[in-house]
Amino acid sequence: HKYVLGIDGGNLDTFFLPEEEVRNQFKDLAAGADLSVVEGVMGYYDGVGGNDTWASSYDTARALDAPVVLVLDCKGASLSLAAEIKGFLEYRKDSRIRGVILNRISPVMAERLVPEIEKLGISVFGYLPECDAAKVTSRHLGLVIPEESEALRERLELLALEMEKTVDVEGLLRLAGGAGEWKDDGEAAEDGAEAVIAIEAPGTERIRIGIARDEAFCFYYQENIKLFESLGAEFVEFDPMRDEHLPKDIAGLMLGGGYPELYAERLSANGSLLREIKEAAAGGMPILAECGGFLYLHEELETKEGEVFPMVGVIAGRAFPTVKLSRFGYIGLVPYGDTPLLKEGEEIRGHEFHYWDSTACGNAMKAVKPGGKRSWDCIHADGGLLAGFPHLYYxxxxxxxxxWLELCRKGT
Known part of the structure; x- marks a missing residue:
């Protein structure tokens, strides 16, 4: 989204935050915008555990009082689509579904189906025919990062031109204009209300934090970045594949998710940076490393082709590929006793999604699936080091x- 639109997106999730805070986040993200589009994820009603609508796209739409347009994959289907739509409309009385867009359907079939679908009392905002030239490919993590996708903007421009022909954009704008308004604690919502996560930093001192940013390390929750900045962090980007040295005068390191397994040879070849990170860790520099960043900290990283490359060496073990998702979905993390970042009895929420595993996943915390029917040990927590597969939502x-930032301050 940021690559194409030039603006930051955000994550709205009722598993991570209470509904009121999700609404506050939305107001913060939408401040000054003429139109805000919330993209759903998975199936519309698919929530926690596969048998609950909590944290589903439906749940988010309900929390935001937002109208919903279903985009239906019509490949190989015809009148059965009407039955499918009817099911979505009736599964919850407050489905919030106000319209549909028919995807991958011929103009002739769309013309035939629109009257049948509109008999259900729902608008059809248009259709999109099959368009091979505009397809965006996927891979083992379900996506290709924008910098790797050739002519992504051109492909999306093709889709936009097609939508101008076959989609009622004005109708969608009218629908958005009729979205609900909500009140907080009995008061009218104010434009640009401050998001709940915008915490005042203790004091005015900014603390410089090195953050890995390149093709190999590219996944960060934007809300995490904003939270750390509101607490006094000043992020300084570095490129683990190309920069031979860490940024100067930093007090901590953040190594996010991404695809180090695809760039293992290049990362391993940057020996001077590997040594500096290992020396920084040995010297007590606080480090947050998640998923891809966690792989990078291992002694060795094995690629899908079976090649093994030396990495930083902070984590004594090897990261290796698996044939399927190792662990997937929402989790709550609780520490075994007090840790520098979490105290016994506290919880932080996050998710896991990875096709790599480790001989040393860590045992400082327990990851618990919602409902508590499955759990596993994870996370290395030693001083300011917090490293593991989970992506944490701070x-x-x-x-x-x-x-964590206080640990960084104490080290400077």
Whole structure:
């Protein structure tokens, strides 16, 4: 989204935050915008555990009082689509579904189906025919990052031109204009209301944090970045594949998710940076490393082709590929006793999604699936080091972010 639109997106999730805070986040993201589009994820009603609508796209739409347009894959289907739509409309009385767009359907079939679908009392805002030239490919993590996708903007421009012909854009704008308005604590919502995660930093001192940003390290929750910045962090980007040295005068490191397994040879060849990171860790520099960043900290990283490359060496073990998703979905993380970032009895929420595993996943915390029927040990937590597969959502427990930054301050 940011690559194409030039603006930051955000994550709206009722598993990570209470509904009121999700609404506050939306107001913060939407401040000054003429139109805000919320993209759903998975199936519309697919929520926690596969048998609950909590944290589903439906749940988010309900929390935001937002009208919903279903985009239906029509490949190989015809009148059965009407039955499918009817099911979506009736599964919940407050489905919030106000219209549909028919995707991958011929103009002739769309013309035939529109009257049948509109008998259900729902608008058809148009259709999109099959368009091979505009397809965006996927891979083992379900996506290709924008910088790798050739002519992505051109492909999307083709889709936009097609939508101008076959989609009622004005109708969609009218629908958005009729979206609900909500009140907080009995008061009218104010434009540009401050998001709940915008915490005042203790004091005015900014603390420089090195953050890995390149093709190999590209996944960060924007809400995490904003939270750390509100607490006094000043992020300084570095490129683990090309920069031979860490940024100067940093007090901590953040190594996010991404695809180090695809760039293992290049990352391994940057020996001077590997040594500096290992020396920084040995010297007590606080480090947050998630998923891809966690792989990078291992002694060795094995690629899908079976090649093994030396990495930083902070984590004594090897990261290796698996044939399927190792662990997937929402989790709550609780520490075994007090840790520098989380105290016993506290929880922070996050998710896992990876096709790589480790001989040393860590055992400082327990990851618990919603409902508590499955759990596993994970996370290395030693001083300011917090490293593991889970992607943590720090606004779900801002104290952990505050404590980590305090460790960074004490080291300077």
């Amino acid at each position: 606004p779900s427990n801002p104290s952990a972010a505050e404590r």
